[in-house]
Amino acid sequence: MIFLIFVTFFFISTTTLASADTITLNEFYSAGSTSASTGPDWVEIYNDGSDISLYQLLDDGDHSKNLSNASCNDNFCTIDWSNLLNNTGDTIKLVLISSGEILDQVTYSTSGDIPAPSTGQSAGRDPDGTGSWVIFSTPSKGSSNNSSSTPTFTPSPIPTNTPTPTALPSPTPTRKPTSIPVIFNIASTPSSINTDQFLSVSIEIKGWTANQTYYLKGAFIKDGSTNYFGQTKVGPDWIKNNQKYDQQFLITTNSSGEWNGSLDVMPDKEDSGFTGDDEYIFKVGSYTQSGNGPEWSNTTTINIKNNSTPTPIAINTTSTSFVQPTSNLSLQSSPNSSPTHNLQIPAYLKAIESSVAGTASTSGAIFKETVAPPAQTASLFSLPIFGGFVLILTGIGTILFHTRTKILGLIKQIKQ
Known part of the structure; x- marks a missing residue:
């Protein structure tokens, strides 16, 4: 019976320990460059049993690095980060991808958890996985920090003797x-x-912390990119993703540390992160009142379509023709034709009228002219021309009349 109790206790203890996987940030090098002598920035993770591909790294600039390509040696997994860590100060976060939960983070700067390491130095936990952050004069990338050179830490200058280096505690969530x-x-x-x-x-x-102020913003990002974009509505304004955290949407948790509501977000097609019609990852980020963050919500995929292409405007290419008004001028004797212009010809021009019009007429007859079909209709300018023509004929007739009278007079004188 005692044996069975011992076996059962051993089995339960072993199972509990096996499931208590530990994964934390363990060491980082932030003074990297493109120079072969210094190499790139890198981060080391202490991993005791977790699937490393389930996690990613984030920094203050919203740069992300998936750990699926990390190089692991026993419990130490390292990954290069292409010199994205700021030399003078930054925050490194270890995040569970599925939920966005931050499992561990460290801020290095003059007022952070640890001062920024100088060129050739790294910062790490001592001992591995659980210790406080200290500066190492010799980095131990991919191996235990416990065997590294003696850690050194230089505090801010004070007017006293140089104190013994004191390890700083891990940040308390x-x-x-x-x-x-x-x-x-x-x-x-x-x-x-x-x-x-x-x-x-x-x-x-x-x-979350009860009765605490936070700031929220929505953001889109292309899979594999590090450039977030989007606009969050705050009052009547749309605040861009890259504007200051305290200009984003403000919320306050209740006494239970809860908040429920909605957030209006739209794409920002002017941002370089938007590369055209495609699928983008969407999530919401939060900042504390002091600016720590962002911490991200779960994600979803949204297809964004750019509708800024102007719709072609149909242009009526049918030629517009000017229709010359049909002249209503008509010189006719018929009472049924409209309109008619009647011109009385003097009796002494009857002979001339007959020769010109080709029509015999009686005294007081009407000078008639039939208007051509619409396509050949005379314009309104025909009336002055016609009037001038009549005056010319009248003059010629008058001259002929007086000439005839003189000739007849001469003939009469000769006969006498």
């Missing part, structure tokens, strides 16, 4: 009560939107 799971979820997102549309995303927050 302030927004993750151990009795309540931290929840930061988004829902009600569409599968696709246009660049001139916005989405109202539902947000559920639990387990």
Whole structure:
């Protein structure tokens, strides 16, 4: 019986220890460059049993690095980060991809958890995985920090003797009560939107610090990119992703550390992160009142379509013709034709009128002219021409009349 109790206790203890996987940030090198002598920036993770591909790194500039390509040696996994860590100060976060939960983080700067390492130095935990952050004069990339050279730490100058280096404690999380799971979820997102549309995303927050102010922003990012973009509505204004954290959407948790509401977000097609019609990852980030963050919600995929291409305007190419008004001028004797212009010809021009018009007429007859078909109709300018022609004929007739009278007079005188 005692044997069975011992075996059962051993089995339970072994199972509990096996499931208590430990994964933390363990060491980093931030003074890298493109020079072969210094090499790139890198981060080392202490991993005791977790699937390293489930995690990623984030920094203050929203740069991300998936750990699926990390190089692992026993419990030490390292990955190069292409000189994205700032030399003078930055924050490195170890994040669970599926939930966005931050499992560990370290801030290095003049006022951070550890001063920024100088060229040739690294910062790491001593001992591995659980110790405080200290500066190492010789980096131990991919191996235990416990066997590294003696850690050194230079505090800010004070007017006393140089103190013995003191290890700084790991940062204590302030927004993750151990009795309540931290929840930061988004829902009600569409599968696709246009660049001139916005989405109202539902947000559920639990387990945060009670009665605390936070700032939220929505962000889109192309898979594999590090360039976030988007605009969050704050009052009547749309705040861009790269504007200061304290200009984003402000919320305050209740006495239970919870907040539920919605956030209006739309794409920013002017940002270089938007590369055209495609699928983009969408999530919501949060900042503390002092600017720590962002911490990210769960993610979803949204197809964004750029509708800024102008719609072609149809142009009527049918030629417009000017229709010359049909002249209403008509010289006719018929009472049924409209209109008619009647001109009386003097009796002494009857002979001339007959020769010109080709029509015999009686005294007081009407000079008639039939108007041509519409395509050949005379314009209004025909009337002055016609009047001038009549005056010319009248003059010629008068001259002939007087000439005839003189001739007849001469003939009469000769006969006498």
